[in-house]
Amino acid sequence: MSGAVSGAVSGAVGGAGSGVSAPAARATADVATSPTGGDALIAVEGLSVHFPITSGIIFRHKVGAVRAVDDVSFDVRKGETLGLVGESGCGKSTTGRAILQLVRPTTGRVLYDGADLAHLGGGALRRQRRRMQMIFQDPYASLNSRMTVADIVGEPLKVHGLRDRSGCKERVRELLQTVGINPNTLNRYPHEFSGGQRQRIGIARALAVEPNFIVCDEPISALDVSIRAQIINLLQQLQREFGLTYLFIAHDLSVVRHISDRVAVMYLGRIVELADNAVLYGEPMHPYTQALLSAVPIPDPEAEERRRPVVLQGDVPSPADPPPGCHFHTRCPAAQTGLCDLESPSLAEVRPGHWAACHLITAEDYPHIRAGEDDLAVVADGPPDAWPGDTRSDHSGDGAALDGPAGGGTPPASGGEQA
Amino acid sequence: MNAGSAQLLSVKDLSVDFASQEGVVHAVDGVSFSVGSGELVGLVGESGCGKSVTATAILGLTRMLPNATVTGAIEFEGRDLLALPENEVREIRGRDIAMIFQDPVTxxxxxxxxxxxxxxxxxxxxxxxxxxxxxxxxxxxxxxxxxxxxxxxxxxxxxxxxxxxxxxxxxxxxxCNPRLLLADEPTTALDVTIQAQILRLMRQLSSEYGAAVIVITHDLGVVAGMCRRILVMYAGRIVEEGPAKPLFRHPHHPYTVGLLRSVPRLDRPRADELVSIQGLPPDLSHLPPGCAFAPRCWLATDECWCAAPPLAATGEGRRCACFHRDRLVERETERVAP
Structure with missing residues (x-):
């Protein structure tokens, strides 16, 4: 609980250093591990992926680097879903690919059950890959259009030599059944299926080798709204059934909240905040997380009227030329000249299990250095709403009980007095 | 809400069919709605529901597609755009009716x-x-x-x-100070913090310029904050229409109900499981004879499979195309989950 945090954190600057010995600790249950360590299935340590920018036609030479992922450390615990959110270009997909070694890390380690994948190659890596799979974003581009469903789903079995010819077919049927595709369609081609069905086929392919860990890279963003819920429910059901561990990469914050146990927020190649789901969405500390959450439109005109988003100015800077100091200081509503634009904040554990990289966060003003409104508050986990429309407390009496903090002008449950 | 005083655009029984190898695709099928001056209207639906084709027809761009057949009327300030010669439409397009496209890159x-x-x-x-x-x-x-x-x-x-x-x-x-602005998925290609900037800008400018805006999107959140009136499309037809607040609070069409329930919300308690709409959107070249939503609907009865329900009034400014609308309207007081 003290400031001395394993590995990831060096001497924090200014307020952050003094702040980490947070006095008040609301019992955050089982969370006491650092981003690296604990009951981790995957441990990512100091992972960086830099893509070279080259120049010259005959003599190509490196003139710079895109720092897609820049010194990122976290772990994924057995059986959990870790959400990884951020805007496009923040490095979330590259992080997912680097974990599976689809992109080789420039520096850093990726430990799977203690073995460093970054230094494996060839057959050794392939054997490890059996235990981790990926579900891709685009169900149109990620299935080979010239292969039948049986070939697509059966290929991993063949590569890893898990089944003979007849066993393979049997297993494919079983897998298709599991993901909700009629097993009799196994001789069809991908173009005969809709987007949602294709994504199910992609999921069946990932499940074929019975992995423990699956990287879901924006698995629903290419799908229609009414199909998304089906795929999310399927992923959750499979997780329960097979005890899977997910790294769920997405830009849709409400979906990530729905599916994740813990959430990491990335900005320009770095993790800026990492916490338990309820904590991150309820008591976001980093100004970027706060702005990001407040920017999500809510499908309810009345909630929208009350919502006062923190609208960030400007665009995300280029990862080829990130700003010095805190990468976010150019857009941060709370940035302090002379501190944020000079020193890069490190990811520090501000409260047990709640990590943030910001100079301005101290335990004293935990959980808020809120840049703006308080509408988006929090939302303790509770029973699902039975009916979408009629739950505003000011409109229907009986719905009020389910409303929780969303109704009326109730202050956020996060309080603010905790620390 | 339904700024009837000054009707700017009035779409009457618009149908757009495309000839294709698999048969005729009924992209838009008898759509009628109107937009008042300075009104902000949201046109919501999934991909393939005909919302973009409707916009294309309003701009008069369907006439450039050789395989498209357009019937009905699109009256803009009293003139039927479908009947006007191309040179007159050209004067209106871009000056009086302007469009913001989804993908600023292409x-x-x-x-x-x-x-x-x-x-x-x-x-x-x-x-x-x-x-x-x-x-x-x-x-x-x-x-x-x-x-x-x-x-x-x-x-x-x-x-x-x-x-x-x-x-x-x-x-x-x-x-050119347009009187009608069609925004087709204006923020879909953008990140959420940029989306907030663009939505704020559009709201601000539409009130400044007094332009009516039709926001076409699949994202219910985008229209909730911006539009006063909502049109919900499914398989080429408008299935529900109404002022935004009552419509979101209490949808009358099962599809709208399903759509709103299937989206996780940041301001609501976290549910264990999302309530999803079963099945798939229909194939527009082989539409079922009855209600297009019947195969996915939990209220569907034999009646729904035989005939398409008409769009009928269900309340103030509200219309809904469902044979079972009474059951859903009643729920306003009852609160029963399907």
């Missing part, structure tokens, strides 16, 4: 500097001289929040970020 000509893209409309429609048009363009660019507009006007689209390009597109759309 919809701005990459070989022209943005200054040329902007002055083109001003010179052609408003007859401004090149100098005046340039001055006005710079003014517009600063209005939409592009810093150093005077210099940036010489830049090409690729020199702008996605959000900036969408700002440029908005500036182009607003350049």
């Amino acid at each position: 919809s701005l000509n990459p070989v022209l500097p943005i200054g040329r893209l902007m002055t083109e409309g001003l010179e052609n429609h408003l007859g401004l001289s090149h100098t005046d048009a340039t001055a006005r363009s710079i003014e517009l660019l600063s209005t939409v929040g592009i810093p150093q507009a005077a210099e940036r006007i010489k830049d090409y689209p690729h020199q702008f970020s996605g959000g900036m390009r969408q700002r440029v597109m908005i500036a182009i759309a607003l350049s």
Whole structure:
């Protein structure tokens, strides 16, 4: 609980250093591990992926680097879903690919059950890959259009030599059944299926080798709204059934909240905040997380009227030329000249299990250095709403009980007095 | 809400069919709605529901598609755009009716500097001289929040970020003071923090310029904050229409109900499982004879499979195309989950 945090954190600057010995600790249950360590299935340590920018036609030479992922450390615990959110270009997909070694890390380690994948190659890596799979974003581009469903789903079995010819077919049927595709369609081609069905086929392919860990890279963003819920429910059901561990990469914050146990927020190649789901969405500390959450439109005109988003100015800077100091200081509503634009904040554990990289966060003003409104508050986990429309407390009496903090002008449950 | 006083656009029984190898695709099937001056209307639906084709037809661009058959009427300020000759539609398109496209990367000509893209409309429609048009363009660019507009006007689209390009597109759309702005998925290609910027800009400008806006999107959140009236489309038809607040609070069509329930919300308690709509959107070239939503609907009865329900009034300013609308309207007091 003290400031001395394993590995990831060096001497924090200014307020952050003094702040980490947070006095008040609301019992955050089982969370006491650092981003690296604990009951981790995957441990990512100091992972960086830099893509070279080259120049010259005959003599190509490196003139710079895109720092897609820049010194990122976290772990994924057995059986959990870790959400990884951020805007496009923040490095979330590259992080997912680097974990599976689809992109080789420039520096850093990726430990799977203690073995460093970054230094494996060839057959050794392939054997490890059996235990981790990926579900891709685009169900149109990620299935080979010239292969039948049986070939697509059966290929991993063949590569890893898990089944003979007849066993393979049997297993494919079983897998298709599991993901909700009629097993009799196994001789069809991908173009005969809709987007949602294709994504199910992609999921069946990932499940074929019975992995423990699956990287879901924006698995629903290419799908229609009414199909998304089906795929999310399927992923959750499979997780329960097979005890899977997910790294769920997405830009849709409400979906990530729905599916994740813990959430990491990335900005320009770095993790800026990492916490338990309820904590991150309820008591976001980093100004970027706060702005990001407040920017999500809510499908309810009345909630929208009350919502006062923190609208960030400007665009995300280029990862080829990130700003010095805190990468976010150019857009941060709370940035302090002379501190944020000079020193890069490190990811520090501000409260047990709640990590943030910001100079301005101290335990004293935990959980808020809120840049703006308080509408988006929090939302303790509770029973699902039975009916979408009629739950505003000011409109229907009986719905009020389910409303929780969303109704009326109730202050956020996060309080603010905790620390 | 339904600013009936000054009807700007009135779409009557619009149908758009496309001939294809698999048969005739009924992209839009008997759609009627109207938009008042300065009104903000949201047209919501999934991909393939006909919302973009409706916009294309309003702009008169369907006439350029050789395989499209358009019937019905699109009356803009009393004139039927479908009956007008192309040269007269050209005068309206871009001046009175402007469009913001989804993808700012592909919809701005990459070989022209943005200054040329902007002055083109001003010179052609408003007859401004090149100098005046340039001055006005710079003014517009600063209005939409592009810093150093005077210099940036010489830049090409690729020199702008996605959000900036969408700002440029908005500036182009607003350049001739249109009375109707069609925004087709204006923020879908953008990140959430940029989306917030663009939505705020569009709200602000539409009130400043007094333009009516039709926001076409699949994202219920986008229209919830912006539009006063909502049209929900499914398989080429409008299935529900009404003022935004009552419609979101209490949808009357099972599809709208399902859509709203299937989206996780940040301001609500976390549910264990999402309530999803079963099945798949229908194939528009092989629509079922009855209600297109019947195969996915939990209320469907034999009646739904035989005939398509008409769009009938269900309350103040509200219409719904469902045989079982009474059951859903009753729920307003009852609160029963399906």
